Amino acid sequence: MGTTILVAILFTGVIALLLGIIIGVVSKLFSVPSDxxxxxxxxxxxxxxxxxxxxxxxxxxxxxxxxxxxxxxxxxxxxxxxxxxxxxxxGIEAGSEFRQKAVVLCGGDVNQMKMLTLYNGVSDCVSASMIGGGPKSCAYGCLGMGSCARSCPFGAIEMINNLAVVHAELCVGCGACVKTCPRNLIKLVPADSEVHIYCSSPVKAPLKRQVCNVPCIGCRKCMKSGEEGQFEVDGFKIKVAYDHQPLPGAEVVDAASCPTGCLLTEKQHLAIERAEKPVVEEEVAS
Amino acid sequence: MSERVIPPKPLSFPGGIHPAKDGKGLTEHKAVEKAPLLEDYVVLVSQNVGAPPKVTVKKGDAVKKGDILAEAGGFVSAALHSPTSGVITDIGEAPGPMGVNVPAIFIKADGLDEWSDKLPAGLNWREASADELKSRIASSGIVGMGGAAFPTHVKLSPPPDKKIDCVILNGAECEPYLTADHRLMVETPERVLAGAAIMGKILGVENIAIGVELNKPDAIAALEARAQEYGVKIVGLKVQYPQGSEKQLIYAITGRCVPTGGLPMDAGCVVQNVATAAAIYDAVAEGHPLIERVVTITGDIVVNPGNYLVRIGTPVIKLVEWASGVKSEPRKLILGGPMMGFAQKSYNVPVSKNTSGVLLLGGAEIIQYESSSCIRCGMCVRGCPMHLSPGPLSMLIENEKFDLAGQNHVMDCLECGACAYACPAHRPLVQHMRRAKAEIRRAGKK
Structure with missing residues (x-):
């Protein structure tokens, strides 16, 4: 009895020793030099x-x-x-720093846009964009299903009232969300920019007015108010010239007094989206 | 001792579903009414699969009924004709059936509704040559009116290495609620039969069959009464959705299988809808291009559901008006049937060549549900007429594994919706399949 146990211990011990030697030799022979x-x-x-x-x-x-x-x-x-x-x-140069952040250029939450249909499908923006462009009225606006929020590794995108809003303090500008948005609403902008025009719709103003309360109607009021070169015309809308010097925030917005309210600082945008408003009643079709 | 007679099993295909409520009773006994003339028509430019046609008119042009608005933009394309006489008021954009705005031609009718004098004269199809008939079909802008809108002359021009020995007409109308084809077969069986015979003549095929589901005995009787004259067989089919899908129809009638990724011509068949056949007859015998079709306007909440012969380009809102409006607020507007139709955002979307029905659903017909995880019950597998496994496929697609979904034959999915109908977890399976098919096609193009 005693010898059986002894033999077993001896046997496994010898095997362990042998395998150990093999591993040691192989790891020396096939080692990959790492830096x-x-x-x-x-x-x-x-x-x-x-x-x-x-x-x-x-x-x-x-x-x-x-x-x-x-x-x-x-x-x-x-x-x-x-x-x-x-x-x-x-011991190398750090390189000069250029930081970016993401911004969702759409202000159409459920309060500002109509919900045209009942959407019962997959809660994913790419899938929704394939079947008639989701339930919201604007064909160019945020679909509001949060594909970008799910793709953000830093949790910087929040869905508020069916609209994706980037929290700039959390955003690092990695651009993961830019790739997921099927409507190409998310842009990488310089991290120190404060003012954005929250509209990406390229259609004419009356059509935008029909579908949204806060579109950029291309009136150019903002262009006339502030410094030259801060804004530029882009088809039927205005866009912020981000390569221009950083804008002094709230002052620009005040000076422009945008008639539709799509020109906002980030803080104002967030405050609006968070504010509670009566939800517009569902309409099946216009 | 009397012998027990066991009726033969009706022809069908494996899989499929049978919706508990088919809604056909609302309209199946209502004769087709001719829709009144409108003041404004909105004709969508691209109403066919393939290349969109090239617009040949401009703003301010006067057109007559049947005049060409747009010429075929290639071989796989179909011409577009004016639904009435009037003036082109604009060429712009209008809401399309897929939910996005698409190019459209706006026509203001002059109320005269005069036929164009440029239209070709009617042919005697029994004497005309196959090429003559085929070019007439092509110039009349006929597309598959069952839903796919595939240009008909392309289907009738198979490559020489494909031997066609069978023409099948789809009169199954398996979609719940729709009765447009049913009424067409009951009221004008001779147009359907003649259209079928014309196709047989073009393809040099003697073997012509019309498949009709057994829930339309009056249509079967009407067709059978005249079928002999035209050399057409009428085949009764089991009431099973999607009996009217090409591949299922071919299997049910001939027992042949269309290979994966193949077309009906690979099984020696050409499949056309009965409405297409009627349009072919009109084009050949009368020289009239495709400018009107039968559309079912239905739904429990519609006051007076019915079938209307409407011009292409009629906004859906007008159909709702003709049907005396709705009893309660509709929650869904669908073009086509409830299984494969597309939900719409706007009542201004116009009727296209492939719009077979307008469905207004509300009240108890719409259930808003939360979808949950797959419970692996296998109901979708049993329902799938293409022998796919929609549940596992949907899980792959949810995790964006499109290549694996492709290896599991997601491209064979015909988006019939049987799986999603059967799913007790209410998973949006068809939407997943559509996503995967689009992603795989996009990857293939790159």
């Missing part, structure tokens, strides 16, 4: 794997930075301190 700096940079990166840098993930980005293919400031998530600490660790 310790990649590990170091990876440790300094946020690890969100958002893909905002254009690489497959943080590990891929770290490799590119170490190889010198990519400056560390390409990571849209890292703060400037994090970027400079990476640069210091590698």
């Amino acid at each position: 310790p700096r990649v590990e170091l940079v990876l440790g300094l990166l946020p690890g969100a794997n958002c893909g905002g840098c254009g690489k497959a993930g943080c590990a891929d980005f770290a490799k590119a930075v170490v190889a010198g293919e990519c400056p560390p400031n390409k990571c849209p998530v890292s703060s400037s301190e994090q970027v400079s600490s990476i640069a210091r660790a590698l």
Whole structure:
């Protein structure tokens, strides 16, 4: 009895020893030299794997930075301190900083647009856009089903009253949402811009008026009010010239006094969307 | 001892569903009424599958009934004709049946409703040559009027390596609520039969059959009374949805299977709708292009549901007016049947060549439900006439695994809606399939 146990222990022990030796030899023979700096940079990166840098993930980005293919400031998530600490660790230039953020250029929540039909289908913007463009009245506005909010790795997009709204303080400008929006409403803009025209509809003003309370009707009142070059005409609507110097926020909005209320600062936009309003009664068709 | 007679099983296909309430009783005994002339017509430019036709008129032009508004923009395309005489007031955009605005021609009628003098004279189809008949069909702008709107002359021009030995007419009208084809077959069976015979002549086929579901005994009787003269067989089919789908119809009548990704011509068949056949007869025998069709306006909440012979380009709102409006607020407006029709946002959407019905649903007919996770009951698999597994497919598609969905033959889905109808978890299965099909097509184009 005692010998049986002893034999078993001895047997497994010998096998373990043999396998251990094999593993040790193989790991020496087939070892892949890895750069310790990649590990170091990876440790300094946020690890969100958002893909905002254009690489497959943080590990891929770290490799590119170490190889010198990519400056560390390409990571849209890292703060400037994090970027400079990476640069210091590698002894390279951090590169000049240019930060972006996403903005959903539509102000049509359920209070501002009509709900034309009963929508019972998949709660996904791409699917909804394929069957008659979802229930909302504007064919160019936010579908309000939150595909962008689900795609955001940082939780920066909130769906308020069936409208996607970006919280600028959480947005890092990775651009994941830009790709998901089937209506191409989400734009990456300079992070220091404050004022936006919340409308992307390219159709003529009377048609926009029929479907939405807050369209850009292209009246050019904003263009005449402020500094030259802050706004530019884009078909039947006006767009903010983001490459122009940063706008001084609320003053621009006050000066323009937009008749439809689509020219707003981000704070005003958020405040409007959060405000409680009586929901417009459902209408089947116009 | 008397012998027990077991009636033969009616012809059908595997799978499918039978909606508990088919709603056909609302309109199936109402004769087709001729719709009054309107002042304004909105003719959508693209009413066919394939290349959109090229508009040949401009604002301010005077047109007569039957004049060409747009010429075929390629081989797989169909010409467009004026539904009445009048003036072109605008060429712009109007709400289309897919929910987005599409190019349209606006016509103000002059009230005279005069036929164009440019129309060709009627032919005697028994004497005319096959090419003559085919070019007449092409110039008359005829498309598949069952719903797909595929240009008819293309279907009648199979490539030489495909041997066609069978022409099948779809009189199944398996969609609940719709009775437009039913009334057409009851009231003018000779147009349907002659249209079928013309197609047989073009293709050089003797074997012509019209498949009609057994819930239309009056249509079967009306067709059978004259079928001998035209050399057409009338086949009664089991009442099962989607009996009127090409592939299912071919299987039910001939027992042949259309291969995956193939067309009816791969099974030696050409399938046309009965309304298309009637339009072919009009084009050939009278020289009239396709400018009007029978449309069912129905629904429980419609005051006076019925069938109307309406011009192409009639806004749906007018049909609702003719049917004396609605009893209560409609919650859904659908062009086509409840299974495959498209929900509309606007009452201003005009009737197209393939609009077989206008359905207004409200009250208890609309159930707003929450869809839940798949419970793996297999009801969708049993319902699918194409032998797919819609439940597992929908899960793949929800996770955007379109390539895997493609490997599982999502492209064979005909979007009949049997799976979604059967699903006790109310999963929007058809919408998932449509998404996957669109994504796979888009990936294929790149």
